[in-house]
Amino acid sequence: MLHPEPPAKCCSYCGGRDHDFEECPKRRADAEKEGVAPEPEPATRVEPGQT
Numbered sequence: 927m928l929h930p931e932p933p934a935k936c937c938s939y940c941g942g943r944d945h946d947f948e949e950c951p952k953r954r955a956d957a958e959k960e961g962v963a964p965e966p967e968p969a970t971r972v973e974p975g976q977t
C-alpha cells in the first residue's frame with residue numbers, strides 16, 4: 927500500500943498548494959510592504975551645469 931500522503935498544504939492566502947500560509951512568500955512580501963513604509967525616493971536634485 928503505497929499511498930504517500932503529502933501534507934495538505936493549502937495556502938489560504940494566495941491559494942498556493944506548495945506552501946503553507948505561514949510560509950507564503952506572497953504574504954511575506956505583503957507583510958514587508960506593510961511593515962516597511964515604502965519611502966518615496968528622495969528627489970535627487972541633479973544640479974545641471976556642475977563641472
Ligand SMILES: [Zn+2]
Nearest residue numbers: 937940942950
Ligand atoms: Zn501562499
